[in-house]
Amino acid sequence: MNLNQRIERLFQESIATKQRCLPLLAQPIREAAEAMVQSLLGGGKVLACGNGGSAGDAQHFSSEMLNRFERERPGLPAIALTTDTPTLTSISNDYAFAEVFAKQISALGHPGDILLAISTSGNSRNVVRAVEAAEEQQMKVVILSGKGGGKLSSLRREGDIEICVESGSTARIQEVHLLIIHCLCDLIDTQLLGDAD
Numbered sequence: 001m002n003l004n005q006r007i008e009r010l011f012q013e014s015i016a017t018k019q020r021c022l023p024l025l026a027q028p029i030r031e032a033a034e035a036m037v038q039s040l041l042g043g044g045k046v047l048a049c050g051n052g053g054s055a056g057d058a059q060h061f062s063s064e065m066l067n068r069f070e071r072e073r074p075g076l077p078a079i080a081l082t083t084d085t086p087t088l089t090s091i092s093n094d095y096a097f098a099e100v101f102a103k104q105i106s107a108l109g110h111p112g113d114i115l116l117a118i119s120t121s122g123n124s125r126n127v128v129r130a131v132e133a134a135e136e137q138q139m140k141v142v143i144l145s146g147k148g149g150g151k152l153s154s155l156r157r158e159g160d161i162e163i164c165v166e167s168g169s170t171a172r173i174q175e176v177h178l179l180i181i182h183c184l185c186d187l188i189d190t191q192l193l194g195d196a197d
């Protein structure tokens with residue numbers, strides 16, 4: 001397969017994964033956006049975490065909340081738990097890497113807040129611990145996952161929302177996760193500001 005053929009295959013696989021996910025994920029995406037708006041209107045905030053590309057996704061989401069998405073509006077409270085190097089290194093060094101998000105959630109999380117937990121495998125230990133910590137803080141959890149959902153799927157409690165991308169490829173799952181994050185931003189703005197179209 002030459003390079004152009006590889007590009008064509010990557011585009012086709014990404015498009016097919018998104019099309020396959022639409023009927024399966026529209027409802028949980030809507031439920032997640034509604035839960036986030038309910039939390040925000042009640043004075044809550046969204047904490048977001050993940051590793052590698054998913055750490056970038058957590059920050060992408062929080063920046064669109066704190067600043068703006070496509071429409072003019074006041075900033076909305078969200079924190080990516082992936083950005084504070086002194087905190088990340090000291091928790092990893094003094095306790096364990098598995099605790100990097102959980103310890104921040106125990107300090108920052110309040111009942112009614114939401115955790116956006118992002119993991120393509122659903123098995124990253126620090127994201128699993130984040131969900132456990134969020135549950136201790138009586139926070140609702142929105143799980144963005146793939147590959148069948150992994151351990152995160154079995155942690156899900158009543159009221160939590162799982163958005164699991166049906167794919168075994170980390171890259172394809174991440175591509176759908178970014179689309180879902182943009183759907184969440186659009187749906188949050190639509191609920192707060194009204195329909196723009």
Ligand SMILES: O=C(CO)[C@@H](O)[C@H](O)[C@H](O)[C@H](O)COP(=O)(O)O
Binds near residue numbers: 119127171
């Ligand atoms: O972006 C990529 C691969 O596309 C990688 O950085 C990937 O995010 C990392 O390997 C993560 O550690 C994978 O973690 P997870 O999605 O299984 O929780």
Ligand SMILES: [Zn+2]
Binds near residue numbers: 053171174
């Ligand atoms: Zn990636």
